[in-house]
Amino acid sequence: MTATNALPERPQRRVRGRVSFTTVISWMLRITIVVTLLASAVSSVLKDRYSIDQWFDLVAFGITIGSVYALIALGYTMVYGVLRLINFAHGEIVMAGSFAGFFVAASLDSTGALNRYPILGFAAMLAIALLVSGGIAVLTERFAYRPFRHAPRLAPLICAIGVSFLLQQSFRGFFGTGLRSYPDPDWLMPPVSIFGFDVPAVQVLVVSSAIVVMVGLYLIVHKTRMGTAMRAVSEDVDVATLMGINVDRVVTFTFALGGAVGGIAGVFYGLVFKQVHFFMGFTPGIKAFGAAVLGGIGNVPGAMIGGIFLGICESVAPALLLDGFGIPAPHQMRDLVAFSLLIAVLIFRPYGIFGERLARRRG
Amino acid sequence: MTTAVTTLPVLHPARSLARMDMTLALRAGSVAGIVAVYAAAVGILKVFGQREVIVDHLTLGHVFLFSLAGACGAYVWTRSKASIRLRVINVVIAGIASGFFLVALIALMANVNLRWMFTALSSDLLRSLIYDRGAVGGSVLFLGAGALGAICGALLIGLPQTPRRCLVWGLSAVLIAGVFQELIQIALRFGWPITSLRTFLYVWRGLTLQGAMIAFATAFCVCWALDLGRRHLRRRRGPADIDVAIPRLRSQLASAVLLLCILVVFPLVAGSYIGQVMMLVSLFVLMGMGLNIEVGLAGLLDLGFVAFFAVGAYTMALLTADSEFALAHYTSLPSLTFWMALPLAVLAATGIGILFGLPVLGVRGDYLAVATLGLGEIVRVLVISDAAKPVLGGAQGILQVPKPTIGGIELVDPMHLFYLTLVFVLVAALIAWRLEGSRLGRAWTAIRDDEDVAQALGINLVQCKLLAYGLGAAFAGLAGAIFAAMLTSVYPHSFSLLVSINVLALLIVGGLGSLPGVIVGALLLIGLPEVLREFNEYRFLFYGVLLIVVMQWRPEGLWPSPQRKREVRTPRLG
Numbered sequence: 001m002t003a004t005n006a007l008p009e010r011p012q013r014r015v016r017g018r019v020s021f022t023t024v025i026s027w028m029l030r031i032t033i034v035v036t037l038l039a040s041a042v043s044s045v046l047k048d049r050y051s052i053d054q055w056f057d058l059v060a061f062g063i064t065i066g067s068v069y070a071l072i073a074l075g076y077t078m079v080y081g082v083l084r085l086i087n088f089a090h091g092e093i094v095m096a097g098s099f100a101g102f103f104v105a106a107s108l109d110s111t112g113a114l115n116r117y118p119i120l121g122f123a124a125m126l127a128i129a130l131l132v133s134g135g136i137a138v139l140t141e142r143f144a145y146r147p148f149r150h151a152p153r154l155a156p157l158i159c160a161i162g163v164s165f166l167l168q169q170s171f172r173g174f175f176g177t178g179l180r181s182y183p184d185p186d187w188l189m190p191p192v193s194i195f196g197f198d199v200p201a202v203q204v205l206v207v208s209s210a211i212v213v214m215v216g217l218y219l220i221v222h223k224t225r226m227g228t229a230m231r232a233v234s235e236d237v238d239v240a241t242l243m244g245i246n247v248d249r250v251v252t253f254t255f256a257l258g259g260a261v262g263g264i265a266g267v268f269y270g271l272v273f274k275q276v277h278f279f280m281g282f283t284p285g286i287k288a289f290g291a292a293v294l295g296g297i298g299n300v301p302g303a304m305i306g307g308i309f310l311g312i313c314e315s316v317a318p319a320l321l322l323d324g325f326g327i328p329a330p331h332q333m334r335d336l337v338a339f340s341l342l343i344a345v346l347i348f349r350p351y352g353i354f355g356e357r358l359a360r361r362r363g
Numbered sequence: 364m365t366t367a368v369t370t371l372p373v374l375h376p377a378r379s380l381a382r383m384d385m386t387l388a389l390r391a392g393s394v395a396g397i398v399a400v401y402a403a404a405v406g407i408l409k410v411f412g413q414r415e416v417i418v419d420h421l422t423l424g425h426v427f428l429f430s431l432a433g434a435c436g437a438y439v440w441t442r443s444k445a446s447i448r449l450r451v452i453n454v455v456i457a458g459i460a461s462g463f464f465l466v467a468l469i470a471l472m473a474n475v476n477l478r479w480m481f482t483a484l485s486s487d488l489l490r491s492l493i494y495d496r497g498a499v500g501g502s503v504l505f506l507g508a509g510a511l512g513a514i515c516g517a518l519l520i521g522l523p524q525t526p527r528r529c530l531v532w533g534l535s536a537v538l539i540a541g542v543f544q545e546l547i548q549i550a551l552r553f554g555w556p557i558t559s560l561r562t563f564l565y566v567w568r569g570l571t572l573q574g575a576m577i578a579f580a581t582a583f584c585v586c587w588a589l590d591l592g593r594r595h596l597r598r599r600r601g602p603a604d605i606d607v608a609i610p611r612l613r614s615q616l617a618s619a620v621l622l623l624c625i626l627v628v629f630p631l632v633a634g635s636y637i638g639q640v641m642m643l644v645s646l647f648v649l650m651g652m653g654l655n656i657e658v659g660l661a662g663l664l665d666l667g668f669v670a671f672f673a674v675g676a677y678t679m680a681l682l683t684a685d686s687e688f689a690l691a692h693y694t695s696l697p698s699l700t701f702w703m704a705l706p707l708a709v710l711a712a713t714g715i716g717i718l719f720g721l722p723v724l725g726v727r728g729d730y731l732a733v734a735t736l737g738l739g740e741i742v743r744v745l746v747i748s749d750a751a752k753p754v755l756g757g758a759q760g761i762l763q764v765p766k767p768t769i770g771g772i773e774l775v776d777p778m779h780l781f782y783l784t785l786v787f788v789l790v791a792a793l794i795a796w797r798l799e800g801s802r803l804g805r806a807w808t809a810i811r812d813d814e815d816v817a818q819a820l821g822i823n824l825v826q827c828k829l830l831a832y833g834l835g836a837a838f839a840g841l842a843g844a845i846f847a848a849m850l851t852s853v854y855p856h857s858f859s860l861l862v863s864i865n866v867l868a869l870l871i872v873g874g875l876g877s878l879p880g881v882i883v884g885a886l887l888l889i890g891l892p893e894v895l896r897e898f899n900e901y902r903f904l905f906y907g908v909l910l911i912v913v914m915q916w917r918p919e920g921l922w923p924s925p926q927r928k929r930e931v932r933t934p935r936l937g
Contacts, residue, residue: 021825022724029722086729103480147915154664155914157729158871161666162910165864169904173405176482282860286740289733336744339737346734347722 030348040321050319056197058315064203064272066311067210071265072288073295073303074217075137075258081234081298082254084153088160089140090262091285092167097133097263098270098280099171101125102182109183118187126209129263136167137259138252146248164282172278181275188271206268213264214304217257221300226253234298283335287314290342296352306353314338384443388453391442392460392509395435399428400464405904406483410897412492416541418569423542424492428505429512432461436513437520451517458513462505465489469498469505529586536582541570546894549634619879626882630781638778640893642849645784646842647889650866651873651881652788652795653838658867659876660804661831662811664732666863667719667739671712671836673746673858675843678708680761680853688756701767705844712840713833720832724825727814739863746855760854764847780849787845791838792878798834799878807831861903865889868906872913874920876927883922 050058072094079087104125108114114121144163148156188205191198221227232240233250241247269284270276291310295302317337318330345352402408412424439457443450469489471477477484493501519527540547544565551561564574626645630638650672657663681690682704691698699707723734745751747758755761767774767783774780798804806827809817818824847853865888873884888909892902913920919928 025721026725086733144911151918153728154662155918157664157732158867159911159914161864161867162907162914165903165907166911167907169901169907170401170405173407173483173901173904174481283740286733286736290737293730332748333744333750336741336748339741339744343722343734343737343741346726346730346737350726350730 026347033344037321044320044323047323049323053197054319055316058319059312060194060197060199060203062312062315063308064206064311065315066308067207067214068265068268068272068307069284069288069291069311070304070307071210071213071261071268072284073292073307074214074300075262076289077292077295077297077300077303078221078230078254078258080292082230082251083145083149083156085145085156086160086289087140087145087258088157088285089144089163089167090137090258091281091283091288092164092171093133093137093140093259093281094262094266094269094285095171095276095278095281096136096167097129097266098276099175099266100132100263101129101267102180102270102276104128105183105185106180109185114183114185115187118185121185122205125267126264129267130260131263133263133266134256134260137255137262140167141252141255146251168278168281175278177278179275179277182270184274202271206272209264210268213261217261218300220257226250230254287335287338287342290338290345293342293350294345294352296354299352299354302352302354310338310341313341384439384445384449384453385456387442388439388457389460391435391438392457392513393464395431395457395461396464399431399461400468402427403465403468403488404481404483405901407901407904408492409483409485409488410901412488413897414542414895415569416538417572417575418566420572421541422492426538428465428492429508429515432458432509432512433516433519435461436516438516439513440517440520451514454513454517455510458510459506460509461513462507462509465505466502469501473498525587525590528590529583532586533579533583536578537570537575540564540578541575543894544569546633546637549637550632622879622882626785630778635777637894638776638781640890642777642781642784643893644885644890645781645788646846646849647866647869647885648788648881649784649791649842649845650839650862651869651885652791652878653835653842654866654870655835655876655878655881656795656798656807656838657831657835658870660799660811661807661828663828663831664729665735665832665835666732666860666867667735667737667742668835668839668866669858669860669862670719670739670742671716671839672843672846672862673742673855674715674836675708675712675840676847676853676858677746677755677761677843678711678840679704679844679847680764681755682707683765683848684761685763685765686756686761688754688761701765701848705841708844709837709840712843713837716832716834716836716840717829719836720829724828736860736863739860743855743858743860746858755855756853758855760852762852764851764853766851767848777849780845784845787841791841795838796878799876803827803830864903864906868910870920872909872921874923874927877920877922877924880920880922880924884920887921 072090075090075093076087079085079090105114105121108121108124140163144159145156148159188201190201192201192204193199194204221230229240229245229250230253232243232245233247237247240250266281269280273280287310288307291306292303293306294310295304295306297303314334314337318333321337322330322333399408402411408424408427411427412422414423415421416423416426435457436454439454440450443453445453468484472484472486472489489501493504496504519530522530548561548565548567551557551565564577565571570578626641630641650668653671654665654668657665657668679701681688682696682699683689683701685698686692689698690696719735719738723731723738726734746755749757751757765773766780769783774783806817806822809820809822810824810827814824846857850857869884869888870881871884872888873880873882888902888906892899892905898905919930
C-alpha cells in the first residue's frame with residue numbers, strides 16, 4: 001500500500017513565472033509560520049524554564065501517545081487506501097475497543113485475577129478489544145459504507161459522520177455519561193529506568209507492544225496473500241478486480257484489520273489516560289487522521305512515523321514554542337498544536353512527507 | 364462464475380419456497396427483535412415508556428414495539444410469495460421471533476446483573492412495559508403482542524388503498540394527540556367551546572381513552588370524506604384533465620406559504636415556551652441557509668461552521684455587554700446598542716469566513732471537511748484557554764448582553780424575539796433565494812459539480828469560493844449575534860462541534876440546496892427534540908441514524924430542490 005495513486009489533492013504543476021493569488025498567500029503563510037516558530041523556540045530555550053529531566057519526560061510521553069496515534073492512523077490509512085473514504089467513525093471504533101478492554105480489566109480486577117496473571121490479563125484485554133472493534137468496523141462497512149461504494153464522494157462522508165454519531169451516542173446510552181476509570185494493576189506501578197531516567201511502566205508497555213503490533217501489521221500487509229491483495233486494490237480497483245481479487249472480501253478484511261488495530265490502540269489510550277468516556281474517541285481520531293495524511297495517506301510505514309511525529313510535536317511543542325511567548329498554561333494548547341499541524345499538512349503537503357519521493361521513484 | 368453448472372440439484376419447488384419464506388420470516392423477526400433489544404439497552408425504550416400516549420393504557424414504548432412487529436409483519440407479507448395460509452403462518456412466526464429477543468433479555472436480566480455494565484438495563488424498565496405482570500406473564504405478553512403486531516402490520520399492508528389510508532390517518536391522529544398533548548392542551552385553553560373540547564378529550568396528564576377514540580374516528584372520517592370528494596371530482600373532470608407541471612408548482616408554492624403561515628401563527632396559539640423553541644428553530648434556519656450556500660451550492664463541506672456563529676456571538680457580546688470584558692470597558696470605544704453592533708458582528712463573521720477560506724482554498728473534497736473541522740476546534744480551544752481569558756472571559760463567558768430594543772421598548776418576551784428573528788430569516792431567505800439563481804449561484808453550482816471544468820469555463824475559483832465562505836459566514840454571524848442577545852450571555856460551551864453537526868444534519872435531512880428543506884429540517888431536528896424534552900438526551904443518536912437513513916434511502920432529502928431531485932434520481936451515464 002503505497003502512496004502513488006492515493007493523491008487526489010495533488011496540485012498541478014504551474015507554468016513558471018505565473019504567480020497566482022493562492023501561491024502568494026500560501027508562501028506568505030509558510031514564511032510567517034516558520035519565522036514565528038523559530039522565534040518562539042529560541043526565546044523558549046533562552047528562558048531555560050525546563051530541566052533536562054522534564055524535557056525527557058515530555059519526549060517519552062510524546063513517543064507513547066504518538067505510538068497510539070500511529071496505531072489509530074493505520075486504520076485510517078488502510079481504509080483510505082482501499083476505498084478513498086475517510087472513515088470518520090474510526091475514532092469511535094477506537095473508543096469501543098477502549099470500553100471493551102475496560103470491561104475485561106474491571107471484571108478481572110474485581111476477582112483479583114488481573115494482579116495475579118498480568119500477562120494473561122493484558123492479553124485478554126487486547127484480545128477482546130480487538131474482536132469487538134474489528135467486529136464493529138466490519139459491521140459498519142457492511143451496513144453503512146457498502147451501499148455507497150460507487151456514490152459521489154460527499155454521500156459516504158456524510159454517512160460516515162452519521163455512523164460516528166450513532167456509535168458514540170449508543171455507547172453513551174449503553175454505558176452512561178460518566179467517566180469510568182481504568183483499573184490500576186500493581187504491576188504497572190513501579191517506574192522503569194531507561195538511560196538513567198525514570199519512565200512510567202505504562203509507557204514502556206504501550207510503546208513496546210505498539211511496536212510489536214506495527215511490525216505484525218507490516219508483515220501482514222507486505223508478506224501475506226491478503227495483504228498483497230489489499231495493496232493491489234489500493235493501487236487500482238478495476239485492475240485488481242480483473243486479476244480475480246474479490247474486492248468485497250479485501251475491503252472487509254481491511255476494515256477488520258484496521259478496526260482490530262484501532263481496538264488495541266483504544267486499550268493503550270485507556271491505559272495511558274486511565275479513563276474511558278463515550279466522547280474519548282473523537283479527538284484522537286481526528287489527530288490520527290492528520291498523522292495518516294502526514295505520512296502520506298495509503299502509506300502504512302508513513303502512518304506509523306506520522307503518528308509518532310505528531311505525538312512528539314504535541315507533547316513538546318507547547319513547552320518549546322508557546323512558552324516562549326509567555327502564554328499562560330501552555331499545556332492547554334496541546335490540541336491546538338495537533339490541529340494546527342493537521343491543517344498545515346492538509347494545506348501544504350496533502351500528499352504527505354514521503355508521498356512525493358515515493359511517487360517519483362516509481363514514476 | 365466458472366464453476367460447472369451441469370449438476371444443478373433438483374429441489375421440490377413448493378417445499379424450497381416454504382423454507383425460503385421461513386428464513387425470511389425468521390430474519391425479519393430477528394432484525395426487529397435486535398432493534399428492540401438495542402432500544403432497551405441504549406435507554407430509548409425507557410424514555411419512550413415514560414411518554415404516555417393514552418393515559419394508563421398505552422405508552423410510546425408500546426407503540427414503538429408494536430409498530431416494530433407490525434413493520435416486520437408487513438415486510439414478510441409483501442416479500443413472501445407462498446400461499447396465503449403459509450404467508451399468515453410466516454407473519455405470525457416473524458412476530459413471535461421479534462418478541463422472543465426481549466423475552467431472552469428478560470431472562471438474562473433475571474439471572475445476571477447487567478446493570479454495572481449497561482446503565483439503562485434496570486428492572487423497572489420492563490416492568491412498566493408489561494403492566495406489572497411478572498416474568499412469565501410478561502414473556503407471554505411480549506410473544507403474543509409480537510404476533511398480533513405482525514398480523515396487524517400485514518393486514519394494514521394488505522388492505523385496499525382507501526381504508527388503509529384512513530386507518531393510518533386515524534392512528535397518526537391518536538399518536539399526535541397523545542404525544543403532543545401538552546402543546547395541544549395549551550393551544551386549547553381559549554374560550555368556552557374550545558375549553559370544553561379540551562376537558563372532553565384530555566385529563567391533565569394526557570389523552571383519555573375516550574379522547575383517543577374520538578381523535579381516531581374524526582381523522583378516519585375526514586380522510587374518508589376527502590377521498591370520496593377527490594374521487595367524485597376526478598370522475599367529473601375525467602382523468603385526461605390532469606395537468607402535471609403547473610399545479611405541482613402551484614401546490615409547492617402553496618405548501619411553502621402554508622409552512623410560513625405555520626411559522627408565524629403557531630407560536631401565537633401555542634404559548635411562550637413554543638415561542639422560545641421557534642426562536643431557536645429560526646436561528647438554526649438562518650445558519651442552515653448559510654451552510655447551504657457553502658455545502659448545498661458550492662459543494663464545500665464545512666464542519667467548522669460553528670466558528671462563524673461563535674464569532675458573531677462574541678462580537679455582539681464584546682461590543683454591547685455591560686461587563687468587564689466588553690470593549691467599552693477598557694478601550695475608548697462606546698458601548699453600542701444591538702442594532703449598531705449587529706452589522707459589525709455580521710461583518711466580523713464575514714471577515715473570519717474569508718480568512719478561513721484563504722488557507723483551505725486549495726484543499727478539496729473530504730480533506731476540506733477535516734481541515735475545516737480542525738479550524739473550528741482550534742477556535743473552540745482558543746476561546747476556552749486561559750490565554751484568551753482576559754479578552755473573551757474563558758469558560759465563564761461574557762454576561763449581561765443587553766436584549767434588543769425597538770423604539771425604546773426592550774424585547775424581553777421570547778415571542779417578540781422570535782418575530783424579530785423571523786424578519787431576519789425572511790430577509791436572509793430572500794437573499795439566499797436570489798443568490799441561487801444569480802450568476803454567482805450558477806458559478807457555485809458549476810464548482811460543486813466539477814471544479815476543473817468550472818475553471819476552464821472562466822469561473823474565478825478563488826473569488827467564488829471566498830464569496831461562498833464569506834456569505835455563509837455572514838448568515839451564521841447574524842444568527843450568532845441574535846443568539847447572544849437572546850441568551851444575554853455567551854459561553855464557549857455553546858459553540859461545540861455538535862452545533863456544526865446539527866446544522867449539517869438539518870440540511871441533509873431537509874434536502875441539500877433547498878430553502879424550504881432548511882425550514883423542514885430545522886423544525887424536525889431542532890424543534891421536535893425541544894418539544895419532546897425527554898428525547899433531548901438522545902437527539903444526536905437520532906441524528907446519526909437519520910443521516911445514515913436519509914443518505915441511503917432518500918439522498919435528496921425530505922423537501923428537495925427540483926434540480927437536486929433530478930440529479931439524484933436519474934442514473935448517471937458512463
